[in-house]
Every structure is written in C-alpha cells, then in structure tokens.
Amino acid sequence: MTTPALSLIKSDLPEKWQEILADLITDPKELLDFLELDEADNPFSCKAITQFPLIVPRPFAARIEKGNWNDPLLLQVWPDLAEEASDPLRSTDPLQELNFNNEPGLLHKYRGRVLLTAAPHCAIHCRYCFRRHFDYDANTPGRARWTEALDYIAQDRTIEEVILSGGDPLAAADGYLQWLLNELDSIFHLRTVRIHTRLPIVIPQRVTTELRAILKNLRCQVVIVVHSNHRNELDNRVFKALSDLADDGHVLLNQSVLLKGVNDNAASLIALNKALFSQRVLPYYLHLPDAVTGTGHFDVSDAKGRQLIDELRNQLPGYLVPTLVREESGKQSKTRIA
C-alpha cells in the first residue's frame, strides 16, 4: 500500500530540513507499511509510545532494509514490547541529572564545562535514550529565561566550554540558535562550544549554507559531536553534510551507544568508524547503555564491551578505536571501561 506520505520516502524527499522535520513518521503502522512488515510478527508497545512517542525522520526510514525485523536501524526506533519489562535496578533518571540542574536548562556536572539543554525535542526518538524521561518542558527556557543560565556561565570563569545538548540543539530554528550561540560567544572566558547532535546523521539536509555561516562566524572553537551507531546510517547525503562541516574547520567526533543486536560486533563497529573517518570524523566514546527504565533489551555486558574493544585494537589504528565508557551518577567524569 502506498500513501502520498510514503512516496516521499522513496524518491522525493524535500531538500528543506524544516519540511522534513514537520513530516516525521509518528505512527508505527505507517512505518511498518513502508517497511513491508507485519505488525503481528512483532507488536509494538502502546504503553511505550505513550511515554516516549515513536519518531522517525523519513531520510532515516529510507535507509532501513525492507522486510527485515532485525535491521539495525529499525531496532533503534521500534517501540518493542520489551520496553514494558519492569526492573527495580533501572530508573527514569539513572544519572541523577536533576541533582546537577543548577539553573533552568543548565547542568553543571563536570569541572570546566556546563551543558545546556538547548532544544526540547529531537528529530528521532532513539528507544535506548537515557533522557527519554527527562522533563524538557521545565528545562528548555527559551530566550527570555536563558538569562539565569547565561549569567551563571558569565560569573564562573572556570567554565571554558559549553555543551549544547537536548533534545537535539540542531532541531532548533536558525534564528534562535544564532542568538544563543552569539550570547555564549560574547562570554570572554568561554573557549569552546560543543554541539551534541544526531541531526547531520538522521536529517543531513539540516547542514545548510545558513547553519554553516552561523557556526563559522563564532569566535569560539566549534566541536561537533555527532551520534551514529551503525554504518547503514551513513549514506552519500550524510557524507556530504559531514564533509561540509569538516571543510569549515570544525572538529568532528562521533559517539555511539553499544546496543545489543544493533552494533555489538566488531565488524559493525569497524565499518562504522572507517566510514566516519573517510569524512574526517574521529571516534570519541562508545557508551555502554545507561540503566534507564524500558531499555534493558539493549544491554551489553562490560565483558562483551571489553572484548569488542580488544578486537578493534587488533584491527584498527589507535585513532579509530573509541573509548568504552559508562556514565555513573555522582562521578566527576565518565568511567573508562576499556
């Protein structure tokens, strides 16, 4: 069955990222129709999508193999019934971020750097996300209420780096982003603005001439940390977006999450890191999944993670091997596992 919306995925995706963002797939049945899959084989969890809705951008959906329930991209977005499993060892805030929520929109966990939740939404909902229960409404102030967070940064000269996170900061409109970046850029002791984003991977059309101009005009060094977990997420359009950002002189890093069934094998991680490096993106962290309620089916053990890193070290130059880490609440930095 082909609906007008589905035909967009096949051949005629708009080039404007705003149009793509306004037309996300949010209905599991629509996604299954497009992927030629039968819901009876793997029913979705209504409870899970009530708490954390299904969101899949069409350019990402177009990279999922049809008829394959085990596709590594599909597994990242499918609201599996396993999300309903209860586990007393899991939490909705495993990193206890609310304890570090110094001002609305600002988290100060680590010395020398703060994180701003710059946008309340993402272009995709990754089912393993550690912020799937985060209260974005209370933590994305908007221009008027950013004053407190900006004052906090301006008054603490030990802060050298601001990390824009979210949600996804690049899901915000250019005007708002430019305003916030310029405000930060005017704080003299800041040296680096780091942007954590999955947009260049899932909607590469987001890397526009306008966005590139905004980033290029900043005094601060710009570090862009993309988030890609599997080689199949990278097509030629993604390559162009990454290459454009690298041409502009920004530092490009990738962080992945080690996910059962998605990328928990050496061949997959090697292919991903080689492909990213071809576009001047270096691997940064490989995260063990956090103990978030509803995500236990993605868990990979520490031992398996260490074994994979050993295999990567045997087959790749050191600069293509990410650091395997876990975030632990209360720690001053990520815990290095391998």
Ligand code: SF4
């Ligand atoms: S893009 Fe990042 S913040 Fe958004 S759902 Fe995925 S992992 Fe979470």
